[in-house]
Every structure is written in structure tokens, then in C-alpha cells.
Amino acid sequence: MTSVAMEYGIVLAALLFSLGLIGIMLRRNLIFVLLSLEIMLNAAGLAFIVAGARWASTDGQIMFIFILAVAAAEVAVGLALILQHYRRYNTLDADLASKMRG
Amino acid sequence: MTTVFYIASAIALLSTIMVITRYNAVHALLYLVVSFVSIALIFFVLGAPFIAVLEVIIYAGAIMVLFLFVIMMLNLGEVAVQKEKEWLPKQMWIGPGILSGILFVLIVYTLFQGEPQWAIVDMIGPAEVGAELFGPYIIAVQLAGLMLLAGLIAATLFGKRVKFKEKKEKEDS
Numbered sequence: 001m002t003s004v005a006m007e008y009g010i011v012l013a014a015l016l017f018s019l020g021l022i023g024i025m026l027r028r029n030l031i032f033v034l035l036s037l038e039i040m041l042n043a044a045g046l047a048f049i050v051a052g053a054r055w056a057s058t059d060g061q062i063m064f065i066f067i068l069a070v071a072a073a074e075v076a077v078g079l080a081l082i083l084q085h086y087r088r089y090n091t092l093d094a095d096l097a098s099k100m101r102g
Numbered sequence: 103m104t105t106v107f108y109i110a111s112a113i114a115l116l117s118t119i120m121v122i123t124r125y126n127a128v129h130a131l132l133y134l135v136v137s138f139v140s141i142a143l144i145f146f147v148l149g150a151p152f153i154a155v156l157e158v159i160i161y162a163g164a165i166m167v168l169f170l171f172v173i174m175m176l177n178l179g180e181v182a183v184q185k186e187k188e189w190l191p192k193q194m195w196i197g198p199g200i201l202s203g204i205l206f207v208l209i210v211y212t213l214f215q216g217e218p219q220w221a222i223v224d225m226i227g228p229a230e231v232g233a234e235l236f237g238p239y240i241i242a243v244q245l246a247g248l249m250l251l252a253g254l255i256a257a258t259l260f261g262k263r264v265k266f267k268e269k270k271e272k273e274d275s
Binding site: 007008009010011012014015016018019020021022023025026027028029031032034035036038039042046049050052053056058059060061062064065066068069070071072073074075076077079080081082083084086087091092093 | 107108111114115118119121122127130131134137138141144145148149150152153156160161164165168169172173175176178182185186189190194195197198199201202203205206209210213214224226230231234235239242246249250252253254256257258259260261263
């Protein structure tokens with residue numbers, strides 16, 4: 001069918017991953033931190049799909065399905081934590097969550 | 103089809119940049135949906151139609167709608183956008199940008215050390231993926247189910263409102 005150099009796919013995944021990393025380091029709003037985590041997980045999945053296409057193997061797609069499950073569970077827990085944080089401090093500032101008291 | 107790959111990756115990169123630079127959370131979400139749809143197109147070009155469909159349904163559909171629900175529950179308005187502008191001055195971009203840029207250059211450097219690898223793409227449909235998933239990977243599927251159950255329990259526990267208020271009253275008194 002088509003042929004795309006594997007390196008370009010991996011470079012795209014690396015770029016998306018770097019953008020997500022910048023977002024995590026930069027933003028203080030917890031919702032944006034969680035969005036950046038989603039970007040990074042998705043970039044990792046893209047790398048799996050590209051490698052799976054290179055070796056014509058189903059394993060890449062199966063790993064993507066597992067990454068999808070991890071992302072869904074992480075978002076559910078993360079958003080519940082964000083709600084709890086917002087109720088306690090009435091803001092989404094991540095710097096306030098540095099006290100570590102139960 | 104190769105042109106489709108390049109155009110879709112350009113759209114994905116641009117919309118991801120827009121995601122991490124927006125002040126308004128809803129705008130960022132909409133850009134992220136665009137990014138996910140273009141990545142789904144890339145999956146389709148790379149011969150993974152099943153994953154492309156999953157990307158649209160679960161990532162762009164379910165997970166983004168979950169984010170939207172939470173943003174609507176928090177009811178953030180103009181004030182939140184103003185605060186976000188305060189938190190994000192222009193010079194904040196320098197440090198993380200340089201660090202991530204170095205990491206990216208390292209990945210690209212190690213990637214282009216060897217011979218270029220050409221991906222000759224065959225279509226791998228849902229039937230092959232499903233046979234493999236419920237064959238050798240069945241234990242991993244069950245573990246993923248357990249993890250989702252644990253996530254569900256944790257989310258319901260953290261989402262409770264009552265427990266925390268009682269605790270705060272105790273602290274106050």
C-alpha cells in the first residue's frame with residue numbers, strides 16, 4: 001500500500017511527547033497538566049503503532065489498546081483528585097497541593 | 103497517502119502547540135480533539151484502521167467529554183482565564199522549552215544513526231488484533247480489566263463530597 005519512513009513517524013511521536021513534557025513542566029493549572037499527560041500517553045501509543053507498521057505485527061496495536069485502558073483509568077482517578085483539590089482550595093493551582101497531610 | 107501522513111502530522115503538531123498555550127481550558131480541549139482526530143488519520147494511513155476508530159471513539163469521544171464534564175462542574179469563568187494569564191508569563195517558556203528541546207534532539211540523533219527503515223504498510227484489521235488479543239495476551243486483558251475496576255473504585259471514593267467536609271469541621275473545631 002503506502003510507504004512512510006519509520007523515522008518520520010517516530011520523530012512525530014517524539015515531538016508530540018516533548019510538547020506534552022513542556023506542558024507538564026510549565027502549566028500550574030491541574031487540568032492542563034492532565035491534558036499534557038494525555039498528549040504524552042498518546043505520543044507513546046503512536047510510537048508503538050509506527051513500530052508495529054514497520055514490522056507488520058499486531059503487537060503494536062495491542063500495546064496501544066493497553067495504553068488506552070491505562071489512559072482511561074488515569075483520567076478517571078486524576079479528574080476525581082482535581083475535583084477534591086478544587087473543593088478544598090477553591091482553585092486549580094497545583095502549587096497548593098504541596099502539604100502532604102491527610 | 104504519504105502526503106496525507108505529512109499534512110496530518112503538521113495539523114497534529116500545530117493543534118498540540120495550541121493546546122499547551124491556551125489560557126481557556128475549553129479552547130484547549132477543542133484543539134486537543136482536532137489533534138486526536140488527525141492522529142487517528144495517521145493511524146489509518148499506517149494500516150491500523152481498528153486503532154484509528156478506537157482513537158476517535160475513546161480518546162476524542164469519551165475521555166475528552168469526561169474533561170468537559172469536569173470543567174463544566176468546576177464552572178470556571180473569565181476570572182480563571184485572567185488568573186491563568188498571571189500564572190504563565192512569557193519568560194516561563196524558556197527553561198522547560200530548552201530542556202525538552204535537548205531531549206528531542208537526542209532522540210532524533212539516536213534515531214538517525216542507522217540505516218533508514220522503510221515501513222511497507224500492510225493493513226492489519228480488527229480480526230487479527232482480536233485473535234492475538236484474546237489468544238496470547240489474555241492475561242494482560244484480564245489485568246487491564248482489574249486495573250479499570252480499581253480506577254472505578256478510586257474515582258468513586260475520591261469523588262465523594264461528604265467525607266471531606268466532616269473532616270474539615272473536625273479540624274476547625
